[in-house]
Amino acid sequence: MTRSTAGDPAPDAPAVVLDAGTLHASVTSPVLTTMTFLNEITFRYPDAISFAPGRPYEGFFDADDIPRLVQAYIDHLRDSGSSEDEIRTALFQYGHTAGQIRELVAGMLRVDEDIDVPPESVVVTVGCQEAVLLVLRALCRDPDDVILVDSPCYVGVTGAARLLEIPVVAVPGTGSGVDLDALERTVAELTARGKRVRALYVVPDCSNPTGVSMERADREALLAAAARLDLLLLEDNPYGLFSGRRRPTLKSLDERQQVIYLGSFAKSAFPGARVGYVVADQRVTGLAADSGPAGDGLLAAELAKIKSMITVNTPSVSQAVIGAMLLAGDGGLREANAVAAKHYQDMMGRIRDGLEREFPAAERPRSQVSWNHPDGGFFLTLDVPFDADDTALDISAREFGVLWTPMRYFHLGHDGDRQIRLSCSYLTETQVDEGIRRLAAMIRHLST
Incomplete structure (x- = not known):
């Protein structure tokens, strides 16, 4: 039998080279x-x-902790009434897109940060970086949509926006947080140019890169300014547990569901697990009829839809390890x-x-x-x-x-x-x- 060579490259064909x-x-x-x-x-x-x-x-860190934590989570599932088949599926199969430890994460937020949100508002992500990507993608629809950042800003946010071709505008920071006068001017100038300012990204506790923390009065003033400006706040809080003084998160002070809360277990547990989360308890209206009652639903559910096309789900074994750490700490991580x-x-x-x-x-x-x-x-x-x-x-x-x-x-x-x-x-x-x-x-x- 003679194999056709019509589609074969010439023996001396050059390697493919891509132009940047x-x-x-x-x-x-x-x-x-x-x-x-x-x-x-x-x-x-x-x-x-x-x-x-x-x-x-x-x-x-101790390498022996990993198998111990996985076993502790398996024991938790057994104690909760899961069958051996259900446990096997939970650990070996693709899991729920929004995460299988959402209840535990919601419990941790109540214990550690006085944030009381339903588990349905939580999406467990592949690190906080995925949470950032999901939120930016969901909020910004048109080329005229803009994200603001407290400057200087963590490059993971500006980098994610660059990947998504979302314009980012810096608002100067001060020794106590965002310059609110500059925020008002920036929003007014962008609005006058026909731009739609969607959200402001901030790290109120021990910011990366400056280390600056916002006092309670400054946090309350920022929430009030965001309400006047009809602006969502993206609060990122990877370092709050390591502050020398406990301060209320913006989300714990949030009475209007104007704060989307971004979190990570990279610092409070360990980065190798690659587990983060986002709390998005904002109501979304005008959805398709099958998305929820009267076409309404939570922003978290919309983020989960996007996640299904990016990472499908957060690795189940990683969630098991983090879940066991949460269970060991009476639901929180602050004491641990x-x-x-x-x-x-x-x-x-x-x-x-x-x-x-x-x-x-x-x-x-x-x-x-x-x-x-x-x-x-x-x-x-x-x-x-x-x-x-x-x-x-x-x-x-x-x-x-x-x-x-x-x-x-x-x-x-x-x-x-x-x-x-x-x-x-x-x-x-x-x-x-x-x-x-x-x-x-x-x-x-x-x-x-």
Whole structure:
């Protein structure tokens, strides 16, 4: 038998080469490539002490916990009356798109954050990044729809918006949160240009990248401003359990269902599980008749529809592990994270103490080095007298053995050029002390 070769490529046919100009513009967007550069430089200088990653401290992890937690969740299902067949299906098969631990997540929110929402308003996601993607996709319908961000802003949000071709406009932040006057002006200017401002993204507790937290009065003022402006708030809260002082979330103060709450177990449990969630208890009207009574339903249900086309469902085994952790903590994670919270606060204090030694108050006007004082979380902001760009970072890694994150990564414009983000979360006491010594030497070198 002779096989047809009519469709075979010629033996010397060149390999396919794609022109970047034919791909989506996001693949070459600075928003996406900056974090790639940071990963590359970390691998290039593995011995450098790194204040760059926002990762939890690995000393709190034990590999033996994983099988123990899965077994604990299986025991929970048995105790709840599930049959062996149902348990097998729950762990091995595709699961409910909106998540199988929604009741446990809703319970955690009541215990830890005084947020009382029905489980039906929760969608369990593949990390918080998927939650961001789902919400942006659902809210923004037309090219004139705009998302606002408190600037500087976590790049995961601006990057997701870039992928979806959603315009993002920055609103300046202050030492106590969003500049409300600037917010009012921005919304008025965009509305006058025919734009529809859909939502404002904020991180009120120990913000990434600045470390800033909003006080209660500022939170209440932001909610009032959002009500006047007919604006949804996207509240992201990965660091609230690690704050030195417990503050009410925007969602717990929300009486109008104007806050969509984004959460993650990456910091409070462990990032390898890749489990996050979104609380979307807003009513949606005008749906197809089969979507709910009188064509009404929850925004969460609409987000689940989108999720079904992206990840289908969040991995069941990952949900089992997180579910078991929630069950072990009487429904919450705040008490289970008390040791971690103290560790991060101690490391934050150690960074500040080291900076105080290297740059005493009397010398700071001359050195032009200063920093803020977050009361928790993972990050603080350091002002320096030189351009803290990729070139400076490469010099810092190569010649001084210390890594950090340029704050310009988190700005949409050219702000933050002379600022550095320092993370306290991933290092030991010894590494912090030596890292600050190296960092100070680098600053002095680049300042001359």
